Amino acid sequence: MRQLSFLRVVAIAIFLTMALWSSALAQVRTNLPPQQRRPDPRDTIPVPAFRFEPPVAPLAALGRSMLLPGWGQAVLGRRVTGAVFVFWEGLTLTMTLKAAHQLNFQEDTDAETVDDKRDEVQDWLVLLVFNHLMSGMEAFVAAHLWDFPTELEARALPGGRVGMGLSLYWSAPGLKVN
Numbered sequence: 001m002r003q004l005s006f007l008r009v010v011a012i013a014i015f016l017t018m019a020l021w022s023s024a025l026a027q028v029r030t031n032l033p034p035q036q037r038r039p040d041p042r043d044t045i046p047v048p049a050f051r052f053e054p055p056v057a058p059l060a061a062l063g064r065s066m067l068l069p070g071w072g073q074a075v076l077g078r079r080v081t082g083a084v085f086v087f088w089e090g091l092t093l094t095m096t097l098k099a100a101h102q103l104n105f106q107e108d109t110d111a112e113t114v115d116d117k118r119d120e121v122q123d124w125l126v127l128l129v130f131n132h133l134m135s136g137m138e139a140f141v142a143a144h145l146w147d148f149p150t151e152l153e154a155r156a157l158p159g160g161r162v163g164m165g166l167s168l169y170w171s172a173p174g175l176k177v178n
Contacts, residue, residue: 052146052147053146054076054143054144054146054147055075055076055077056072056075056076056143057143058139058140058143058144059140060072060143061075061076061139061140061142061143062136062137062139062140062143063136064139065085065132065135065136065138065139065140066132066133066135066136069082069085069086069088069089069131069132069135069136070082070083070084070085070086070089070135071139072135072136072138072139072140072142072143073085073135073138073139073142076139076142076143076146078142081138081142085131085134085135085138088131089128089131089132089135092124092127092128092131093128095124096121096124096125096128099117099120099121099124100121102117103117103118103120103121
């Protein structure tokens, strides 16, 4: 009796599986995107470039400047900024090596100021790493703002004072400025 009910359950399960399987195969998938045709080139209007791409991608500029501070800035045409990062890199690297040499000398002579010199070496190393990070971030932002139209001007203000101004130029369709 038990075997008969078990066989009956298995037979019903197989029958339902086959019946549902065949109906599942007959389903039409509706989540497919519609076929898109290519536009005829004669029907399209050429659109001017909204944005001019930088000479190097932002992540590439970031990587270059983190590897060698100033490299990403040089590729982007920001030579003064790159020179500042290169100068600071040379200064911090020189001072790190100098402080490390002095630390080795003080450790050999058992000087009392070994802990202070060790702190100085760590301080210069932190500034060296900070220069790499700042150079990379500056190159990343400069690559994103590659075609941002700004001009920084210094002008004489009334009363003999000097002021700084930032000029932004843009155009909007249908906007007339006199």
